[in-house]
Amino acid sequence: MEKVTRLANEKGVVIFSKSSCCLCYAVHILFQELGVNPAVHEIDHDPEGREIEKALLRMGCTAPVPAVFIGGKMVGSTNEVMSLHLGGQLTTLLKPYVSS
Numbered sequence: 001m002e003k004v005t006r007l008a009n010e011k012g013v014v015i016f017s018k019s020s021c022c023l024c025y026a027v028h029i030l031f032q033e034l035g036v037n038p039a040v041h042e043i044d045h046d047p048e049g050r051e052i053e054k055a056l057l058r059m060g061c062t063a064p065v066p067a068v069f070i071g072g073k074m075v076g077s078t079n080e081v082m083s084l085h086l087g088g089q090l091t092t093l094l095k096p097y098v099s100s
Contacts, residue, residue, distance in 0.1 A: 001055040003048060008069040012097035013038035016056060016067040019045065023078045024066040030081070034091060035098040038068075070094065 008014050013031060017024035019042045031038050043049035043065065053064040061067045063077040070093050075081060084090040 001058065004052055004055045004059065007041055009072040011039040012071060013094065014069040015040045016052065016065055017042055018065045021065050027066045027068060027078055027081055030085065034094055036094050037099055
């Protein structure tokens with residue numbers, strides 16, 4: 001859990017992902033289209049990936065990936081991100097992290 005917290009705080013927007021996950025890719029592309037370049041951690045390439053996955057679930061993420069953190073706080077998985085986006089709140093959350 002400590003590693004997840006450390007990685008989640010290393011950049012403004014962080015996505016825990018798996019390289020073969022199409023929803024992870026879609027969330028990543030959404031952020032890029034909104035002008036944000038998130039840090040992406042491919043947990044299937046991390047030797048501690050299983051532990052990271054378990055920690056994300058314990059932290060309350062509805063699905064282990066994608067797990068999105070903004071400003072060090074867990075936003076959630078695809079459903080939560082898309083709900084925020086459709087409701088107009090995602091751009092507000094991402095505003096401090098938009099690349100110029």
